[in-house]
Amino acid sequence: MAIIGKIRKQSTLLLIVIGVALLAFIMGDFVRKSSRPQNVLGSIDGESISYTEFINRFYEQEDIYKRNTGKDNITAEEAFQIRNMIWENYLQEAIIGKEMTKLGISVTDEEMEDLIVGLNPHPYIQQIFTDPESGQFSPVFVEQFVSNLENARPEEREFFNQIKEEIKRERLNNKYNSLIAKSFYMPKAIAQITYENSAATREVSIVQVNYQNIPDEEFTLTDADYKAWYDEHKYFFKQEDAVDVEYVIFDIRPTEEDLEDIAEEVEAMYEDFLEHDNAAAFVNTLADARYDSSYFKPGTLPIGFDTLVFNMPEGSYIEPFIEDEGYYFGKILTVANRPDSIKASHLLIQYKDARGAETERTKEEAKAMIDSLLIASKRVQGSFEAAILEISEYPTAKQDEGNLDWMLDGDLNFQLFFDSLITTSVNDYRIVESALGYHLLKVTDKTAPMKKVQIAIGRKLIEPSENTIEDVYMLANKLSGESETIEQFNNNIIGMGLSKRLGERIDKNQYTLPGVKDGREAVRWCFDKNTKVGNVSQVYDVDGKYLVVALQRKYEEGYASLEDVKKIIEPMVYRDKKAEKLIADINAAGAKDLQAIADKYNTEVENLPNVVFASHNLGRFGPEIGVIGSIFGSKKGVVSQATKGEMGVYVYVVNNITNAEPTEDYFFVKMQAERMFTQRVNSSLFEALKEKTKIKDNRVDFF
Template identity: 30%
Template structure:
């Protein structure tokens, strides 16, 4: 970098600011996207009480206010740059997560930037703004509308004149510049990480060898399964010793297990009957009202707003589509029930579409090759199948389910209604179906293969304007109350002598379990919102054996019991007994097998003799590879596979205790392989390392910071 970037004198940009006394209010959508996606915002103040904490980062508690301010700033920026946008629950959750990520990255990564001395000098900022190397994000916001080229004079004029009279400009520009500098530092850090990787010739050679080298080997092994479990005794002392020796493998995070019952509130027959009555009454009112359709739909509180658009074929649910298009203007249709939604339709008007629509089905045949003969073969296969379909040997739908790999695989080849000009499917196929005639088959080639297709409707140009009244079927208060009382009865009975499972069985309920729930992730199998469960489960006063109150989660009542509490660190033997008991048994079995091996090896000169002495067979491995730990007749055993690569050709290994059994390896020869171009290999390895470890650096920083997310205490 030029020395001028290290000077601290005011930049040209700063001089412009000093002269005008005004600053930028809104750079544009592109720059905002840059800020929101790549940059961080620093945190705020902390409360002395941890009750207001939404988590901790690097040992520092993050207050609710600090997090909420970050979220509200992010939300305000989104709303400002997207006028009229309505933020639904999914978007709110998305931006809350983004606000948290920004806080984490800011508190963790900015410290690393400071340690490395990464900064942006005034001269560098000037160069990337109004200098010779204007940043692409700024260029994007100041392009000439006619040429689409960056217009620097427009940028300078904007800073000097266009925002001169705006009193909010100074603060807005200061905030943008702050975020812009942070983004540039982030870019520098990323490039620094990438540039730290270098692959030597030796590393490239070794990698090529590991990827391509194979050995021809013979293995004589005795499986642990050959020793009966009944002959092996495993004590708690054995398990404890094993756990201590392998402590690093079994270190665990804090987590908890629960058992629970789940009562999904389902509308009753009475609720369905009530909704059906609503639909019938709506039909009667629709047929007699003097109001126009739009007003009637609005005043009826329909969940489906009035749509004045003329709809083409394929616009309505399949169950009502034909009824709507076959009905006369003024007809009242219904009631219909689709997925728990009751609907009534009135045909307001009909029209003529400018394009044709047709309904069809297809079966796709892949063309295996690029020659004309390959295409002819596929078309011949299609016609042969058509003959079988016509003769009744098979059905179109079954063949489509077997052969298709697009969305029609699950529909028996049914593509639904297809409109001219909307080529979700190949144009050649659509054009053929438009002229085929209902019930007729066609065979046509496209860039996706050869299609055996049939038109399942006549061509239509009809459009319909239909007013819809719809309401979702919900459980009534009475129905909801009956489920709540059932949950209450279950909770009361748990105070007796019966276990959780026994009470569930006595009430005809299924006990479910969720294991290793941790406070950071809070995913609970079988429960849609883990935050509500976690709020109870990880409360300071919740212990093993405790039972929850009735939890109301997304129209479902939950009653849960803490069945296990695991502290962070080394697990207890009982917590992982099933996991380590087999491994300990295998170690004991190995001690029984090895003496037999030693005696047999002393009498043997080759693999065949050794196998005969041990009463087993020789497993021949013609191309043992580090890319696979699978050995014929043995299975996955990376220890034995590694032994093959650690034994010189023409030699025998020592007796090895593998994961599946005890064995001896005879390496017969090293297979020949082609050595790849070293320079290409180095480039490939550098690229792979840059992609693989850039993310791992951040993961390591996050792990070191011991980030703890407890926002669930405040948000569902």
């Protein structure tokens, strides 16, 4: 509070400083935005994607997502995922769409009709037109909706058209992938070679001289050695735009003083709770609790309650206890034996002014009618089921035969019915009035009653106070404000006793940082054109924590430089030097005795009875593709020259050659190859086409 007082005293100076800073920010933002097209979010093969078009698609997909999930709002992470999906759709349309146009691939009107109202509609249609009460897909709903589409609300028509576009896009992609996969053909000669490579074997005696047997210190690596290896393997080091960052996470936790204050507050709260006549109403006055009128069974309450309340009488109080970062206390309002689920069927008789009613029937007439149906249902077997189909005024009665399926205790949609049927026996009936009218319900099944409690639960979260939050923010702001360079950033971390984290090769389209779930704004700052290596960020409020980031390094799209990878490739450069020396020494000695070579290099001769050409592994030596190839190119009984491998240099002799059994049936070979090819098409085709496409992605400038 003293800090705020000082700020107030300097308010005039502060306003001047803010005004100058704001003007500088506006001018800087204007200059920055003027340096690139403001509305271009990216381009694919020279075709620009406007921000306006992209964001309109986003709103469409957001609406679909909300409808599918039943959510009113989406999180920042969900919005990020939707934007990524839209970007991928743009890529699919531009890259594969171009290919499909060339090939004449399309989806006909007849196909679309079959995917929507056919016998086996698309999963999207099945999901959207599932009856919320029965949980079953209703083809009737689809047909009714499509036939009345012109009369539907504009937002419903728009939503349905979006779904159709998604279905069409998926269908086109499936056709394209299927076409590529089915274009696979393996000639008989290739099938024969593939078969022989997997069936032929060699038995060998072999010596490995491991590279680790020679110390690195025996060699001096030159810049030319590094460059030669790098140039030969440069393709390994292709990279995208990325950054390395250093950052500090400031956790906001309650202090000891906060914990003492909360404990005192809970004690006072509980005393008021004991004196209050209406426990449920009292709970609803609390900031961190709302009364839940459900009946709870064992295993559904916090452990502190669950271990006590089922052995306590109505009216009992539970003193405050700590669980799951909060204080809890409560009062048992009701103890009752109730089933967990009830299965029932119903019919509905409406009256004038009932919700959704289209009848002039009076309430008295409706009551007399439902009473008569009750009497008939009890007297005449099957009359209830017949009445559902002939008389019931519930909209789906004819489709679902009045079946409500299993109703769960606590489901607010069916609580009125459930509570009315608790004491009703299986195959017995009950009349219930709702806003829709009079229902005649029949219990068709129910679970065994169990002990449940209705309880008023008070809760107070254990949270840091406003003063604590302000103190942590001031600490984070101090680190940010007093660190103009990354050197100062690191010195201040040490001086302030903080812990630093590292993030390596952070991609511009990444949402998180290690340990930070919502790090998107910090990532965007790193890739901002005005952010330079060595800069330190402002304070970010993320996941209930504060975050300060320093930009350590930037990587440009292309190939990593030799300097960037020098330490990474050093073991391989040493390996190649060792291989050169070992091969030269072994071959110069002209040794033809494997045991002599093994003795000289303090190793052993090993026998490998079943080396397969198609295998990548050479026994216990691991992946040695080159050495396996050499073995299969060697004659029986001839000691080989020294051969370079991944883990060492090898000398071997082929003791026995077993060729594949002759055959003319390569069906299974071709089938397996085709299956593998299809899998590669599904997983790699789009990425392969994307590699050949010029893509400019500016999303980080916008989101």
